Amino acid sequence: MAIATDFEIQADKDIRYIGAAHGASGAGYYTVLEFHRWLQDLADDSGATGDDLLDISRPTPSDKAFDTIITLVNGFNIDAPAAEHLYGGSIIQGTSGAEIYDGVQVIAGAGAHVEVVQNGAIITNDFWNTVPFGGSLKGLNSDAANGISHRFMVLVRTAGADIDGRRLLLQTREWGYSFSEFKINGTGRGVNVAALTYAADLNNATASGTVAGYTDVTNLTAGYASIDADGNATPENYYSKWDRASRSINQFYERMKYLTRRGSAETLYGLNGELFRGITHEITVDTPSATDFSAVEAVSWSGGTGQMLAINDVNAPTKMWIQLRTGVPPTDNQTITGGTSGATCLVNVTVTERALSFPFCGVSTGSAIIGAYGFGIEATDLSVADKVFDLTNTLRQPPNLVTFTVAGLVSSEDQILVGPDDGAGALDEDQFTLNGALTGASVTSVVVNEAIPTDTPATGTIRIKRANGAFSRHPYSAYNTGTKTFTITSHNFSTNNAANGAFTYISYIDKTAAATTESFQSTYVSDRALYVRRRDGGSTPTKTFETTATLGASGGSVTVQRLSDA
Amino acid sequence: MGASIFPCWVPALAGTVEFPAQRGVIDPRFLVMFGQQRLPTDAQGQAVVTLTNVVVGSRYRIERQGDGSLATPTGNAEGVAAASTVNITLDYYSGGSVNNDLRIKVRKATGGSPLKPFETLATVGATAQSIYVGQIED
Numbered sequence: 296m297a298i299a300t301d302f303e304i305q306a307d308k309d310i311r312y313i314g315a316a317h318g319a320s321g322a323g324y325y326t327v328l329e330f331h332r333w334l335q336d337l338a339d340d341s342g343a344t345g346d347d348l349l350d351i352s353r354p355t356p357s358d359k360a361f362d363t364i365i366t367l368v369n370g371f372n373i374d375a376p377a378a379e380h381l382y383g384g385s386i387i388q389g390t391s392g393a394e395i396y397d398g399v400q401v402i403a404g405a406g407a408h409v410e411v412v413q414n415g416a417i418i419t420n421d422f423w424n425t426v427p428f429g430g431s432l433k434g435l436n437s438d439a440a441n442g443i444s445h446r447f448m449v450l451v452r453t454a455g456a457d458i459d460g461r462r463l464l465l466q467t468r469e470w471g472y473s474f475s476e477f478k479i480n481g482t483g484r485g486v487n488v489a490a491l492t493y494a495a496d497l498n499n500a501t502a503s504g505t506v507a508g509y510t511d512v513t514n515l516t517a518g519y520a521s522i523d524a525d526g527n528a529t530p531e532n533y534y535s536k537w538d539r540a541s542r543s544i545n546q547f548y549e550r551m552k553y554l555t556r557r558g559s560a561e562t563l564y565g566l567n568g569e570l571f572r573g574i575t576h577e578i579t580v581d582t583p584s585a586t587d588f589s590a591v592e593a594v595s596w597s598g599g600t601g602q603m604l605a606i607n608d609v610n611a612p613t614k615m616w617i618q619l620r621t622g623v624p625p626t627d628n629q630t631i632t633g634g635t636s637g638a639t640c641l642v643n644v645t646v647t648e649r650a651l652s653f654p655f656c657g658v659s660t661g662s663a664i665i666g667a668y669g670f671g672i673e674a675t676d677l678s679v680a681d682k683v684f685d686l687t688n689t690l691r692q693p694p695n696l697v698t699f700t701v702a703g704l705v706s707s708e709d710q711i712l713v714g715p716d717d718g719a720g721a722l723d724e725d726q727f728t729l730n731g732a733l734t735g736a737s738v739t740s741v742v743v744n745e746a747i748p749t750d751t752p753a754t755g756t757i758r759i760k761r762a763n764g765a766f767s768r769h770p771y772s773a774y775n776t777g778t779k780t781f782t783i784t785s786h787n788f789s790t791n792n793a794a795n796g797a798f799t800y801i802s803y804i805d806k807t808a809a810a811t812t813e814s815f816q817s818t819y820v821s822d823r824a825l826y827v828r829r830r831d832g833g834s835t836p837t838k839t840f841e842t843t844a845t846l847g848a849s850g851g852s853v854t855v856q857r858l859s860d861a
Numbered sequence: 862m863g864a865s866i867f868p869c870w871v872p873a874l875a876g877t878v879e880f881p882a883q884r885g886v887i888d889p890r891f892l893v894m895f896g897q898q899r900l901p902t903d904a905q906g907q908a909v910v911t912l913t914n915v916v917v918g919s920r921y922r923i924e925r926q927g928d929g930s931l932a933t934p935t936g937n938a939e940g941v942a943a944a945s946t947v948n949i950t951l952d953y954y955s956g957g958s959v960n961n962d963l964r965i966k967v968r969k970a971t972g973g974s975p976l977k978p979f980e981t982l983a984t985v986g987a988t989a990q991s992i993y994v995g996q997i998e999d
Binding site: 332335336338339340341351352355358359 | 919920922924929931939966968969970971975977978980999
């Protein structure tokens with residue numbers, strides 16, 4: 296339809312849209328320049344006609360600063376429904392520009408569903424996502440040839456006050472597609488461009504209804520959580536501790552997207568999933584009040600609000616991690632107040648902005664996850680290909696746990712020994728030498744002279760050469776690479792003791808086969824040469840089988856041979 | 862234009878002591894003076910207002926500042942410029958009359974390059990005046 300039939304100009308200077316509704320046949324959309332031209336065209340007429348009460352006898356209705364900045368003057372005005380049919384610039388109106396609609400232009404894949412977050416809430420009237428009449432893709436005023444998916448205006452100033460500093464956050468969170476966001480940190484007059492990613496996510500191909508059932512994926516700790524993700528025995532800190540339960544790492548990734556997708560009814564850290572973004576700022580704090588903070592709660596300060604996702608000590612905090620929701624981040628010595636607890640603390644100089652990931656958990660490769668800043672998953676749910684970043688933004692890579700398997704065994708008959716290879720195809724009996732004789736009646740510590748390899752299994756067995764020349768088997772429950780000490784099950788060495796310097800070695804598998812396969816697991820550091828021996832001298836004796844093998848980055852295996860020795 | 866009857870022997874009863882600007886014939890036979898005078902809302906004469914530098918095709922309108930009504934004669938106060946100079950004959954009123962305070966609008970938003978609306982204020986009097994119209998591209 297023509298602009299003249301889509302709008303009317305009332306006697307009181309109200310300019311109102313009277314055309315067809317969004318998505319209906321004939322719905323009209325016009326640039327602000329076209330709108331201005333139309334008004335000016337009427338204003339130079341000798342007399343008003345129809346429902347457009349504007350001619351030369353009436354005051355000038357509009358003024359153009361640029362093609363994209365139109366000011367309605369002398370009391371002429373539009374309302375929100377009329378604004379929905381204008382794009383390509385800003386409309387300023389009211390006394391001293393008391394009301395401003397600013398233009399937004401979205402660069403995204405065709406058909407993107409774009410959400411606009413303003414003042415901490417999603418604008419529910421997302422008319423810009425309408426499918427135009429006769430079209431098949433969402434997006435009003437799109438221009439696919441130029442990569443433009445939407446053009447519209449958003450009310451950013453009303454009653455003489457900017458709405459949250461005219462800040463807008465545009466985001467796409469469509470199931471099956473990449474998530475993205477673009478922050479406009481205070482719109483300007485004219486067209487504000489927002490670039491969003493909207494492409495199929497090949498790692499998000501499962502039906503949402505299926506992922507809705509992944510309820511066994513839970514966040515064990517919402518807030519400050521310690522996890523030893525890199526297996527170095529020193530836990531790092533994160534703001535979550537997710538348990539992926541029976542789900543693969545990619546299924547876990549899809550669950551995270553599901554929780555924060557468009558239309559989510561889930562709550563994360565006190566926020567609706569759609570509004571949850573992750574940590575935006577790390578704040579150094581001091582001077583806490585006597586009242587404790589909650590582990591997770593809304594926080595506020597003069598000039599802004601946020602959601603606290605973690606605090607390193609609810610009683611005496613020195614660090615706080617938040618998602619900024621409105622306004623600007625706090626500055627040095629501003630008071631931060633907990634919305635639930637009422638606790639307070641002061642900003643201690645440093646506020647660090649942290650980069651976000653989309654979705655909030657990080658990126659999936661399909662078989663591994665590259666975690667977002669501070670996003671924690673319990674250590675047992677991580678594999679070597681995963682990467683996570685703790686709250687110091689340090690990359691933590693889980694250890695490469697590899698398995699060595701001996702197959703072809705006969706349960707309860709075969710005795711199996713897997714030990715270090717000496718490099719010459721023989722068992723490396725002198726892998727270690729004792730640092731001090733073992734003579735006590737209740738020995739629990741075995742100190743050796745050589746460094747204990749870091750790929751040594753956390754628990755296992757060692758063999759120690761005794762005075763009679765035999766190697767006795769001793770389970771160990773721990774070892775210390777610093778003191779070169781194995782902690783063994785208490786053993787009486789008062790007789791047939793072990794001399795200082797006696798040979799000792801790790802027996803990685805040292806048992807009677809309890810199944811057709813036996814294995815051990817260790818952290819891969821570098822290739823390790825192993826010596827394998829199987830014997831069965833029972834009622835159906837077999838010849839001794841001996842071989843060497845390598846435990847590599849992908850593990851290793853040996854299948855034993857069984858030759859009759861009858 | 863108004864008319865008043867002034868009994869010559871009791872001028873105080875006439876309701877006014879103003880001496881009219883125009884007076885009619887005094888006829889003493891009936892002891893009545895008949896006079897005709899202009900009210901403040903009556904034009905005192907006409908003067909030419911010339912708009913110069915007008916873009917041909919522009920619509921102009923000259924209206925009273927007070928109420929936005931067309932200046933008089935209304936037939937002269939609006940039209941479309943056929944040339945860059947437009948001579949407009951308008952009524953003027955006694956000094957101080959709000960009817961002399963005019964708003965001059967010149968608009969052209971169609972046909973060729975659209976122009977920003979031009980508006981200026983002027984006060985007419987007995988002497989002709991010229992108004993330069995500075996229209997700029999919109």
